Amino acid sequence: MAVPPQSNCLFHNGLRSLQNQRSLSSSITTVYRCHPAAVDILSIWAYSGGLTSGRSRDTDYIQSRLPFELFPYGRSRAFHFIHNNHASVKNAQSRSNPGEAQVVLRYLKELLACGVRPSSIVVITPYTAQEEIFRQILPEDCTVFRMYYRNQSNGARPDRN
Structure with missing residues (x-):
């Protein structure tokens, strides 16, 4: 984001x-x-x-040991984005995206198969409901982190829109 x-x-x-x-x-x-x-x-x-x-x-770095299909940038980048076409849904006062969570889970399984330790994996999401989905489906050794920022002009939080 x-x-x-x-x-x-x-x-x-x-x-x-x-x-x-x-x-x-x-x-x-x-x-x-x-x-x-x-x-x-x-x-x-x-x-x-x-x-x-x-x-x-x-x-x-871990990135430099991954196959090109999993991490196409090698050691030159710290991270990369995986795009998907799954729509998020309103979930109480937050949002969630079960389809996206499954994409993340498939990617995670591929990382684990390449020997990446679960404790080296961090999943970041701005939504409380999505964080709960990740906590349920990801191995507990993986870190799930919910991050948001306040828009300085109106104080709105992305997970409350």
Whole structure:
């Protein structure tokens, strides 16, 4: 899910203001725990370009060991999207997409067959109802994470629309 530039503008201005006032006791500049492509995205989105990766793109990442059909970008990217045509449905005050959940489950099984440990897999969704579906069908060692952001202009949450 892409975050519109205006939604993180207040964060950037607040961070920049604290940095200018030297109110920050410390500031992260080098990240050693993430894929360099993920650090690049975080750097642009949340740190005004101030982060750098302490890891090489040549490091042996899980992605670089997967077959092209599962992860077509090799070691150059931290993640990729799998598109599907399943429509989501309203579920109480949230949304869910059982068809999409099955696509994720099939992909997960392929990852496990390639030797990826369940503890190395994270599934992110903005919807409470979808999170519950994932928790029911995915192995418990896999991490399911619900993430949302508030739209700065109207305070709406994507999982409440």
